[in-house]
Amino acid sequence: MSAALVKELRERTGLGLLECKKALAAAGGDVDKAIEELRKSSGMKAAKKAGRTAADGVVVTRIADDGSYGVVVEVNSETDFVARDENFLGFVGKVADSAFENRQTDVAALMAGDLESDREALVQKIGETIGVRRVELVTAEAGVVGSYVHGNSRIAVLVELKGGDQDLARDVAMHVAAVNPQVVSPGDMPEEVLEKEKEIFTAQAQDSGKPPEIIEKMIGGRIKKFLAENSLVEQAFVKDPDVTVGKLVSGSGAEVLSFVRFEVGEGIEVEKVDFADEVAAQLNG
DSSP states (O other): OOHHHHHHHHHHHOOOHHHHHHHHHHTTTOHHHHHHHHHHHHOOOOOOOTTOOOOEEEEEEEEOTTSSEEEEEEEEESSHHHHTOHHHHHHHHHHHHHHHHHTOOOHHHHHTTHHHHHHHHHHHHHOSOOEEEEEEEEEOSSEEEEEEEOTTSSEEEEEEEEBSOHHHHHHHHHHHHHHOOSBSSGGGSOHHHHHHHHHHHHHHHHTTTOOHHHHHHHHHHHHHHHHHHHBGGGSEETTEEEEEHHHHHHTTTOEEEEEEEEETTTTOOOOOOOHHHHHHHHHHO
16 A cells, blocks of 8 residues: 555545554555545545645734744635634644744644644544644844734734834834835845846836936836835834834834744645536546
8 A cells, every 4th residue: 555545545534644544455545435434434524625725724923921932823724714713723722832832843843743633633523624834933032022913813923123122023013914025124135036126127227218327227216116115124114104114113222133924825826626617527537
């Protein structure tokens, strides 16, 4: 019996390794038959279809009382309905608490043991794919860590300040959640990103028909504007547009050192299936 078959059965049922091995052995290596027998014997809900993607869910944070460190966690479900389910949210809370207490960012290590068993049981109970996607830890070296979680729990931010306090860090985190800067300051912008923007601006400017020296100034101005718009400390503070985030923070004798922003499902590709095509494929299959 191949490891691939065992892996497929585990992914489609959420059951443990030994149970899947036993079921496959009894079914002669037939995954669909193994699922059918498991449903008969254990009352297991219909196994999830292979390839279903969990791109919904929630993000949560945990912060030390003294602001010395914090974690942000993303746990995915397939639907927004399940993301609001009490059982799902209870599981998310356990994951976040464990990550926080152990300062653990390795998802595989975090899920080893009881948490994986809890996840598998939840998959059976709810009938959707559920997965812990990522965890990040931020530690304050010479200041505080603050957090902000948007009301729908779909965006969460950790901010590390040198100096300042958690209230200030939370205000900055709220700004990061709303505006989504790419970097803390202009000097942090990756060179490859700048080069790509320069290419685009150069192509646009050359179409203007202006002299080379004017084009050079135009490109320089656009790059400066791009950096200002995408660098946290250069942005107008969302709660008071008359002051930049940098001025807000420095006015309290503090400095932004880093931030982490999680948004549910970002970067996950969800395959869109046309229902009519799916039915036709089944009829022709």
